[in-house]
Amino acid sequence: MNRISHWVNNKVVAGTSGKSGKVFNPATGKQESEVDLASIADVDAAIASAKAAFPAWRATNLSRRAEIMFRMRELVDANRKEIASLLTQEHGKVPSDALGEVARGLENIEFACGVPAMLKGGYSEQASTGVDVYSIRQPLGVVAGITPFNFPAMVPMWMFANAIMCGNTFILKPSEKDPSASMFIADLLRQAGLPDGVYNVVHGDKVAVDRLLDHPDIAAVSFVGSTPIAKYVYETGTKNGKRVQALGGAKNHMLVLPDADLDMAADAAISAAYGSAGERCMAVSVVLSVETVADALVEKIKSRVPNIKVGAGTDPASEMGPLISREHRDKVAGYVTGAAKEGATVVIDGTDKAKDEGFFLNPSLIDHVKPGMKCYDEEIFGPVLTVMRVKSYDEGLQTINDNQFGNGTAIFTRDGGVARQFQYEVNVGMVGINVPIPVPVSYYSFGGWKASLFGDQHMYGPEGINFYTRGKVVTSRWPDPRTSQVDLGFPHSR
Ligand code: NAD
Numbered sequence: 001m002n003r004i005s006h007w008v009n010n011k012v013v014a015g016t017s018g019k020s021g022k023v024f025n026p027a028t029g030k031q032e033s034e035v036d037l038a039s040i041a042d043v044d045a046a047i048a049s050a051k052a053a054f055p056a057w058r059a060t061n062l063s064r065r066a067e068i069m070f071r072m073r074e075l076v077d078a079n080r081k082e083i084a085s086l087l088t089q090e091h092g093k094v095p096s097d098a099l100g101e102v103a104r105g106l107e108n109i110e111f112a113c114g115v116p117a118m119l120k121g122g123y124s125e126q127a128s129t130g131v132d133v134y135s136i137r138q139p140l141g142v143v144a145g146i147t148p149f150n151f152p153a154m155v156p157m158w159m160f161a162n163a164i165m166c167g168n169t170f171i172l173k174p175s176e177k178d179p180s181a182s183m184f185i186a187d188l189l190r191q192a193g194l195p196d197g198v199y200n201v202v203h204g205d206k207v208a209v210d211r212l213l214d215h216p217d218i219a220a221v222s223f224v225g226s227t228p229i230a231k232y233v234y235e236t237g238t239k240n241g242k243r244v245q246a247l248g249g250a251k252n253h254m255l256v257l258p259d260a261d262l263d264m265a266a267d268a269a270i271s272a273a274y275g276s277a278g279e280r281c282m283a284v285s286v287v288l289s290v291e292t293v294a295d296a297l298v299e300k301i302k303s304r305v306p307n308i309k310v311g312a313g314t315d316p317a318s319e320m321g322p323l324i325s326r327e328h329r330d331k332v333a334g335y336v337t338g339a340a341k342e343g344a345t346v347v348i349d350g351t352d353k354a355k356d357e358g359f360f361l362n363p364s365l366i367d368h369v370k371p372g373m374k375c376y377d378e379e380i381f382g383p384v385l386t387v388m389r390v391k392s393y394d395e396g397l398q399t400i401n402d403n404q405f406g407n408g409t410a411i412f413t414r415d416g417g418v419a420r421q422f423q424y425e426v427n428v429g430m431v432g433i434n435v436p437i438p439v440p441v442s443y444y445s446f447g448g449w450k451a452s453l454f455g456d457q458h459m460y461g462p463e464g465i466n467f468y469t470r471g472k473v474v475t476s477r478w479p480d481p482r483t484s485q486v487d488l489g490f491p492h493s494r
Helices: 040-059 062-078 080-090 095-113 154-165 180-192 206-214 227-239 262-278 291-307 326-341 351-355 393-402 416-425 461-467
Strands: 002-004 006-008 011-013 020-025 030-036 123-128 131-139 142-146 169-173 199-201 218-224 243-247 252-256 284-290 345-348 364-367 384-390 408-412 430-433 469-477
Touching: 006 040, 006 180, 020 080, 030 080, 040 131, 040 142, 040 169, 040 199, 040 206, 062 080, 062 095, 062 154, 062 180, 080 095, 080 180, 095 154, 142 154, 142 206, 154 169, 154 180, 154 218, 154 461, 169 206, 180 199, 206 218, 206 227, 218 227, 227 243, 252 262, 252 393, 262 284, 262 291, 262 384, 262 408, 284 291, 284 393, 291 345, 291 364, 291 384, 326 345, 326 351, 326 364, 326 384, 384 393, 393 416, 408 416, 416 430, 461 469
Parallel strands: 002 030, 142 169, 142 218, 169 199, 218 243, 252 284, 252 408, 284 384, 364 384, 408 430
Antiparallel strands: 006 011, 006 199, 020 030, 123 131, 131 469, 345 364
């Protein structure tokens, strides 16, 4: 059985806990690997190595840091297929989805190559006579990233690239369900010339997460995962004096107005609902259709669903792969079965596929969904698209704003004025206008509102740089015999 251990000081280090987790190939349902689950001592050892590496890494000049990140950019680019195939093996992604994940992660590494330009401070000459004032941004120290199963390569790249370029040292606690990509990336960073201890990986469960949250040498924690754990990580980490950004779950609505291009809207709904088997925090899970066009839209979506090719990611023709685990697959199937009992109309039931050895479901489509039904109130995180009918734009907007989550949303319309009104009024962090999955490019920042994010700073881009640095303002005067005098008053410039 393949064994996956920790990565500390640029090498693989066996765990000492005696505890391990099972890693499956979701397409076959078979266990392929065993992953070490860290003990407190294992986490402490990784933190100690990151702490020891910090002073020299912080002192490493910006050009040298950028040189390493540029090399990392080349290595990830050259290894796109290898990384993607690890995602297929352990997560189940089909090739187009896995390669897309690597490409979007790579964008963050490319952004990070330019971090020196983001670290320029301000400078005010002659703020007072002979006095200059300037601001600088400095790294925090050892920072941790805790990541979910659904983007095993991209989400770590959201975090470590900027964290390291800002001069921090980093500890990643990836999902124990698909841990291999983080180890492959660790070795690429070593090949790129990153010094020992700057990037470390500890695999684990709650024991490892709790240790990262209470260890005094961890300065900040970036978390991406489900809302209950995001809230827990935020509350525990901040109580322990750490800076925390914790991104949680989602329920993303796509509002379709009567003037929309309905074919474009149906294509978008299919791609955004069933891509990655719906296991995306930016997946469209609810189509809110104004009722005058709802029948036509549901018909168009329904007619497209049978064309989706469900299969293993090793088959190049597959468009939608399996779910991450048997338990999760069964939970998702339960939402479809439950919806009929709650009075919704199951237009397409994809749960027959749940009999396969692999963790597959076919796409499901549920119409006439309402708040109060489980399939609406909870995040499903699977290939289940629900449709809710609303009377008007106003009712659609209200529905979105009443939802507990606020990660992504989209409006489909040809009316620019209404689209602008929507972007102004909607209480959601990432908005698409005729774009169903509006994941911001790497030079903006990613983050939701409400129960989709705990903390102040969104992830990556400019807000990522703010998160991984702290500001210092220097007020400076050089000795000048012409202006020197004793003055016990409070310093001021006028
Ligand atoms: P999860 O919350 O179960 O796990 C995330 C991380 O937390 C993992 O590393 C896991 O080991 C750890 N963890 C799990 N249970 C824990 C506990 N009790 N105590 C401490 N740590 C714990 O999430 P997941 O199932 O891996 O990922 C899917 C979820 O992530 C979905 O809710 C999805 O919406 C969300 N997600 C959000 C974003 C975003 O940007 N907002 C992006 C991707 C995924």
